[in-house]
Amino acid sequence: MKITEIETFVVDAGWRPWQFVAIRTDEGITGYGEISEPRNPYGAIGAIDDFKPVLIGRDPREVEAIYWLLYRLGRQSPGGLLAKAIAGIELALWDIKGKALDVPVYEFFGGKIRERQRLYWSHCGTYRARHHELMGTPPIDSYDAYTALGEEVVERGFTALKTNFVIPGTPPQGYGFGNGGGDPDQIVPVEILRAFDKQLAAFSKGVGPDFEIAIDLNFNYKGEAANKICKIAEQYRMLWVEIDMYEPDALRRIKDKATVPICSGECLYGLRDYRRYFEARSMDVAMIDIPWNGFARSRDIALVAESYEINVAPHNYYSHLSTHIALHLCACVPNIRIMEVDIDDVPWKDDLTGGTPLNYENGTLAIPEGPGWGINLDEDVARKHVWERGRGPGYLPVKR
Ligand SMILES: [Mg+2]
Known part of the structure; x- marks a missing residue:
């Protein structure tokens, strides 16, 4: 061939x-x-x-x-x-x-060791705050909207969500999402901390007690601010607080002061990067981006994490193809904490991979059975939705 x-x-x-x-x-x-x-x-x-x-x-x-x-x-x-x-x-x-x-790809790595994988609903509220008209979802115009969304997430079977820091309103005010909306000094004023507390309280009210919430701070805060945010988060049932930082010891200092789990790693590349964080005990959960590291190397990273008694979580805010690839990793490593998936998305998301929606059951997906990744790109649909050259980067900063 x-x-x-x-x-x-x-x-x-x-x-x-x-x-x-x-x-x-x-x-x-x-x-x-x-x-x-x-x-x-x-x-x-x-x-x-x-x-x-x-x-x-x-x-x-x-x-x-x-x-x-x-x-x-x-x-x-x-x-x-x-x-x-x-x-x-x-x-x-x-x-x-x-x-x-x-055969499915995980067969090359010893076959599957699980039948289903638990997921968390990612960017929960974040995308609705910014793109509700495009997606056809309710807006995030009040803290009650967060509570209603929390109720919806539970009704749809999920047991965990991840959100970003967005103050509701018309328009909502993003505060530290991605790398464009945060404070350039990476500090957190008291009034913003109060808003952060209100967001977690509103979500918690909606999801009830048997549920885990994660918050993703990306790269937007230095240690002092991150610790203040972790202190607020400690009042809630947290899956983790996610903090990206290119200095393993600085992250370790945050983790040592926090009682909430710390997740990090979505922007790390290769075992040489991850190893520094594992040796410094900087993270409770290691996020792995498979479309950056590749499949075999992602599995290597997961298994080295296992040797440090660390669980991993696939970074997956992409298409259904990536979701399938991430399920293959979950299938063949023994230390998955949970897997990311974006539920709110563009109306043509299913069409890109054949038109069939993914079959979520109780906030989980089945490990795919088909040959290869078990899903294909519909190239005609991909050609219908071209990101125009010159449009610039995605996630342009929101004006504040
Ligand atoms: Mg993240």
Whole structure:
């Protein structure tokens, strides 16, 4: 079998781009991968184009040989867009190999060790605050709206959610979501802390006692502010407080003072990054972005985390293809804390992968059974929703 063609797609997913790679073969099998780059969508795609000459004509089933070749080619520019391009390619190669041998990808990693995976509803309220008109959902115009949303999440079977810090209103005021809306000084004024408390209280009222809430602070706070926020969060039943920080010891200091679990890692790349955090005991839960690290390396990271008695959580705020890929990781590692999924989304999300909604039951999804990832990109739909070149990055900062 030989690789004959590589095509990429940058899809308009409302407020952020989703990128996909299709690798075609001379035996008619096409494998699909997803790439994680909301800020520089065509940069990651360009990196894939540059790799084409070393991929065309190769046997796509030699996944590790190709991965390490690309790794060596990119070794002097580690991480970043190049790593995301390599991950997208590696994911598509696993899909081809699974389809060629008619098995799910997790079969290459010893088979599945679970039948279903518990999920949390991510960006809960965050997307409604910003994009309710596009999604056709109620707005987040009051704290009562958070309570009503909490009730809805429970009614729809979920047992955990993750939110970001947004003060409700018309318009709502984002405070530290992504990397555009936060305070440049990474501090948290007292009145903002009070609003944060009100948001968690409103959600807690809606979801009731048998439920876990996570809050994602991204990179928006330094240690002092993060500790003040953790202190507020301690009053509630927290899944975790999520804090991104490129200094393992600084994160460890926050974790030592907090009694809420600390999750981190969605922007870390490779075992060399994660290992520093594991050795410093900086996080209770390690978030792993598979469309950045690739599948096999994500599994490596998860298993090294296991050796440090740390659970992992796939970072998955992408399409249903990524959700399937993340389920494959959950299938074949023994230390999953919980898995992320975006429930509120653009109306064409299901159409991108064949039109069938995912079958959520009691806030869980079944591990996929089909060959490869068990789901395919509908390329015609992807071509209908193109993220225009020159539109800029996704998640542009909200004016405050
Ligand atoms: Mg996060």
